[in-house]
Amino acid sequence: MSIRLEARPQPSRTMIWLSPILAIGLTCCVAMVIFAVAGLNPLSALATFIFTPVTDLYGLGELLIKAAPLVLIAIGLSIGFRAGVWNVGGEGQLIVGVIFGGWLALTYGPGGGPWVLPAMVVGGAIGGALWAAIPALLRTRFNANEILTSLMLNYVAQLWLGYLIFGPWRDPAGFNFPQSEPLAPAALFPTLIEGTRANASILLALVAVGLGWALMSRSFVGFQLKITGLSEGAARYAGFSPSKAVWIGMLAGGLAAGIAGVGEIAGPLGQIFPTASPGYGYAAIIVAFLGRLNPIGILFSGLLMSLLYLSGDVAQMSLGLPSSITGLFQGTLLFFLLTADVLIHYRLRSSTIAAAVVAGSAK
Amino acid sequence: MSQFLPILLATLIAGTPLVYAALGELITERAGVLNMGVEGMMVTGAVVAFAVALTTGNLWLGVLAAMVAAGILSLLFSVLAITFRANQVAVGLAMTIFGTSLGSYLGKPFVGMALVLDPSQAAGGFAQLPLVGLIFSAIHPLVWLSWILFAAVWYFLSRTRAGLALRAVGESPTSAHAIGYPVVRIRYLATLFGGAMAGVAGAYMSTVYASLWTEGLIAGRGWIAVALVVFATWRPERCFAGAYLFGGATMAQLFAQSAGIGVPSELMSALPYLATIVVLVLISRDAALMRLSVPASLGKPFDPQG
Numbered sequence: 001m002s003i004r005l006e007a008r009p010q011p012s013r014t015m016i017w018l019s020p021i022l023a024i025g026l027t028c029c030v031a032m033v034i035f036a037v038a039g040l041n042p043l044s045a046l047a048t049f050i051f052t053p054v055t056d057l058y059g060l061g062e063l064l065i066k067a068a069p070l071v072l073i074a075i076g077l078s079i080g081f082r083a084g085v086w087n088v089g090g091e092g093q094l095i096v097g098v099i100f101g102g103w104l105a106l107t108y109g110p111g112g113g114p115w116v117l118p119a120m121v122v123g124g125a126i127g128g129a130l131w132a133a134i135p136a137l138l139r140t141r142f143n144a145n146e147i148l149t150s151l152m153l154n155y156v157a158q159l160w161l162g163y164l165i166f167g168p169w170r171d172p173a174g175f176n177f178p179q180s181e182p183l184a185p186a187a188l189f190p191t192l193i194e195g196t197r198a199n200a201s202i203l204l205a206l207v208a209v210g211l212g213w214a215l216m217s218r219s220f221v222g223f224q225l226k227i228t229g230l231s232e233g234a235a236r237y238a239g240f241s242p243s244k245a246v247w248i249g250m251l252a253g254g255l256a257a258g259i260a261g262v263g264e265i266a267g268p269l270g271q272i273f274p275t276a277s278p279g280y281g282y283a284a285i286i287v288a289f290l291g292r293l294n295p296i297g298i299l300f301s302g303l304l305m306s307l308l309y310l311s312g313d314v315a316q317m318s319l320g321l322p323s324s325i326t327g328l329f330q331g332t333l334l335f336f337l338l339t340a341d342v343l344i345h346y347r348l349r350s351s352t353i354a355a356a357v358v359a360g361s362a363k
Numbered sequence: 364m365s366q367f368l369p370i371l372l373a374t375l376i377a378g379t380p381l382v383y384a385a386l387g388e389l390i391t392e393r394a395g396v397l398n399m400g401v402e403g404m405m406v407t408g409a410v411v412a413f414a415v416a417l418t419t420g421n422l423w424l425g426v427l428a429a430m431v432a433a434g435i436l437s438l439l440f441s442v443l444a445i446t447f448r449a450n451q452v453a454v455g456l457a458m459t460i461f462g463t464s465l466g467s468y469l470g471k472p473f474v475g476m477a478l479v480l481d482p483s484q485a486a487g488g489f490a491q492l493p494l495v496g497l498i499f500s501a502i503h504p505l506v507w508l509s510w511i512l513f514a515a516v517w518y519f520l521s522r523t524r525a526g527l528a529l530r531a532v533g534e535s536p537t538s539a540h541a542i543g544y545p546v547v548r549i550r551y552l553a554t555l556f557g558g559a560m561a562g563v564a565g566a567y568m569s570t571v572y573a574s575l576w577t578e579g580l581i582a583g584r585g586w587i588a589v590a591l592v593v594f595a596t597w598r599p600e601r602c603f604a605g606a607y608l609f610g611g612a613t614m615a616q617l618f619a620q621s622a623g624i625g626v627p628s629e630l631m632s633a634l635p636y637l638a639t640i641v642v643l644v645l646i647s648r649d650a651a652l653m654r655l656s657v658p659a660s661l662g663k664p665f666d667p668q669g
Contacts, residue, residue: 005447005666007666007668086452138640138643142644142647142648143650143653144647145590145593145647148590148639148640149640149643149644151583152583152587152590152637152639152640153636154583155582155583155633155636156637159629159630160633162629163627163630282460285456286457289453322467322468322471324467324468324471325468327460327461327463327464327467327468328464328465328468330460330461330464331403331457331460331461331462331464332461334453334457335454335457338453338457339443339447339449342447342448
């Protein structure tokens with residue numbers, strides 16, 4: 001008996017929303033297997049893993065801080081993904097946002113007024129967008145694959161930040177640690193919830209959700225982007241150029257990632273480190289897919305992925321597992337989602353039954 | 364000449380992992396499958412090879428284990444991308460995130476350990492032979508095995524029936540299916556081969572190139588390998604030459620540093636990535652060349668009923 005895929009006449013609406021839930025459930029099963037292999041009680045380890053991070057107000061604050069950059073970047077990326085533009089350079093764009101925003105903070109922060117922080121946000125957005133403009137230009141002008149170029153630029157951005165922090169930006173009073181001086185108060189987001197580290201940068205993510213929704217569901221440009229993603233030929237015929245989609249998609253992602261970078265240094269970090277991002281640029285790709293490229297969906301999947309990050313820390317501290325388990329579960333989740341997504345367009349049929357049906361109908 | 368030889372040797376050493384990974388990906392792509400998970404497979408391969416070589420003291424067991432581990436990952440990739448017809452780019456990205464994390468998860472206990480292998484052990488019985496033994500000890504067996512791999516891939520693609528079938532599957536799976544070629548099986552085998560070679564590339568990095576495991580050891584070499592296939596316009600001989608070109612770019616930084624060139628080391632380290640971008644642009648700008656070279660069904664799922 002072998003499994004066969006049979007095309008559904010119409011994509012299943014139920015499966016579109018059911019498949020992420022299915023994927024989450026299956027990932028939990030895999031998690032329990034890994035816990036069991038590591039010699040832990042699978043059920044209680046899973047419970048520790050999921051619930052411990054968010055049992056108090058402080059934990060909820062942490063959940064919001066980590067979800068904010070993920071949601072922000074994923075909203076930006078999803079605009080490109082909808083149009084079939086594969087921007088996987090979110091990590092590099094975030095880092096260049098850190099560099100631009102960080103330069104403003106280090107230069108004008110100490111003596112600056114309330115304008116410093118908004119300037120940093122704008123600067124970060126410009127930095128991220130410029131970094132994203134490189135693959136966009138290379139794609140539209142020279143036909144170079146944007147996946148590979150945007151990925152290569154992640155490494156370049158990381159080296160650039162490393163150069164600054166190990167060189168000109170290194171804190172002279174930092175005991176030779178690779179880090180910048182602490183940012184001045186004018187360069188920091190105010191705390192939003194007392195008793196937590198949750199700061200005002202979270203509001204930027206909420207604004208992004210609103211703007212993303214308006215752009216994709218309520219604007220003509222959003223409609224054109226969706227058409228481009230469905231059929232480039234149809235879009236071209238309707239007078240919408242694929243290069244325009246590349247530009248809009250890439251710049252949206254870069255802008256959002258750059259702002260997320262500023263949110264990190266002007267928020268929970270308060271300082272610039274060479275490792276300014278724990279892989280948010282990559283995780284946001286999963287957040288975008290898990291959220292069905294839909295702003296509201298992304299809000300929820302961002303919170304889920306943020307929980308995974310916190311759980312990774314819990315796993316390290318109270319379960320004795322490496323924190324890289326977070327990435328392991330992130331990848332697993334995306335695998336299961338992509339598998340479950342098959343059920344949106346296809347029905348699974350075992351061929352022996354199908355053969356029996358065919359034989360039966362032939363009688 | 365005395366300065367030229369070390370540069371040549373260093374280029375060989377740095378180019379070898381790219382030869383393995385890129386030739387493997389080339390075969391995968393010629394069958395019409397775009398595997399963007401090479402980086403993740405290399406990371407996992409590197410960790411597994413290091414762990415096995417360290418515990419057994421045998422390089423070849425490590426390489427074999429890396430092939431198996433990366434092969435399992437590419438089997439997973441194949442089930443999703445070929446059988447379930449999921450978006451190949453998305454599955455590849457998921458594979459990279461998964462493989463990279465799996466590598467750092469499994470590799471945690473091995474960070475900071477050094478691998479010391481008897482150099483003559485890698486060459487086996489050949490080390491005792493005159494002259495041949497000398498060559499075998501100067502150039503690592505994994506290096507010259509990569510030359511044999513290149514010759515085999517070139518011969519397979521251009522001179523054998525099976526190679527023709529593979530190319531047919533990559534160009535037009537529907538026609539290949541109609542003639543009676545097992546499209547799905549050929550794609551599975553091509554992807555498994557590519558994965559196994561990514562495993563060898565990773566094994567080479569951790570056991571020969573660095574003799575240690577650290578996060579960031581692979582540092583995008585898997586992605587450079589994918590870019591190399593485009594650069595080579597899907598032809599093995601260009602892929603082979605390109606690998607050494609990039610090997611040279613990787614090594615240039617070390618020589619520049621030892622020569623005392625006053626450029627930040629980070630800028631030199633960025634060279635291979637920048638070179639990849641420049642080369643991609645130079646090749647891709649010729650749209651006609653790209654159209655002629657790229658396997659026509661690359662990245663498109665095949666539906667036997669459709």
